[in-house]
Amino acid sequence: MPMLGDIALGKYVPGTSVLHRLDPRTKLLAVLLWMTAALASHGVPPVLAFCTFIVATAYLSRLLPVLLLRNLRSFLWLLVITALLHALMTPGRLVWHVPWLELNVTEEGLQSAAIFTLRLGAVVTAASMLTLTTSPMELTDGLERLLRPFRRFGVPAHELAMMVSIALRFIPVLAEEAERLQKAQMARGAEFSGHPIARARKLVPLLVPLFLSAFARADRLAIAMEARGYRGGEGRTQYRQLHYGSGDALATLLCVGGCGVMWWASGLTVSLLP
Helix, strand or coil: CCCHHHCCCCCCCCCCCHHHHCCHHHHHHHHHHHHHHHHHCCCHHHHHHHHHHHHHHHHHHCCCHHHHHHHHHHCHHHHHHHHHHHHHHCCCCEEEEECCCCEEEEHHHHHHHHHHHHHHHHHHHHHHHHHHCCCHHHHHHHHHHHHHHHHHHCCCHHHHHHHHHHHHHHHHHHHHHHHHHHHHHHHCCCCCCCCHHHHHHHCHHHHHHHHHHHHHHHHHHHHHHHHCCCCCCCCCCCCCCCCCCHHHHHHHHHHHHHHHHHHHHHHHHHHHCC
16 A cells, blocks of 8 residues: 555656657557457567566666656555465466465476466556557547547447546556555554554545545546536547547557567467477
C-alpha cells in the first residue's frame, strides 16, 4: 500500500520523443501484438527478445528509468506470487524440499518462475509506457477508431473507448486517494506493519472510504460531462485529427517482424526440447 502512489499506469508524461509522436492506434496495436506474442511464446529466447524490445522502447520514449522502475515496484507482490507458484508447482528435478509445506522446488520450476516473472514484468512495463506516452484524449480517439469497424455488429465503440479512458485516468487518482487515507489513519495511531496477511486485513477499513470517494468522483464527473453537453458518440465531431504517417508504418512493420521472430524462436525452442 505505501507504494500505490508509484503506479504509473494511467498517468501521462508530456514529451516530444519518437514514441510520443506516434499515432495512438499504432501504439495500441503494437502493445496488443507484443503482449500476445509474449504470453503465447515459450522458452528463454522469446522472453529475452521481448525484454530487449521493452528496453529499446523505453530508451526511445525518453522516460526516466526511475519512473518505470517505481511503477514495476508497485506490482512486486504480483511478481513474487507468480514466481513462487511456478517454483513450487512445476514438477521436475528436485532442488530443495520444503518440509513444512510438503512442496518441492525443482530446476524446471525455477526456470519457469524466472521466465514468467520477466514476461509479466515486461508486459506491465509495456502497458505503463503506453499510458505514459499517450494523452487520455488521444488514447480515447485511437481506441474508438480501432473499434469503429465493429459498430456494424452492435459494438458501442465510443462508449467502450470512453469507459477505458476514464478507468485508466482513475487508477492513479484512486491510488493517491488510498495513500492519503492510509497516512490519515496512521496519523490517528493505526499500524499497517506485520506479515502480508496481517497487513491485508488492516487495509480492509480503507476500502469503505475509498469506494465512497470513487463513487463521489464518478458522480461529479457525470454531472460535469452532462453540463458540457455530452450525449455520446452519435454525431460528435473531433477537434484533434489522427494522422498515420511513415513513422507509424515503419513502427508497425518492426512490431510485426519482431513478433514473427518471437514466434519463430518459440517454435524453434519447442522443437529442440527433448
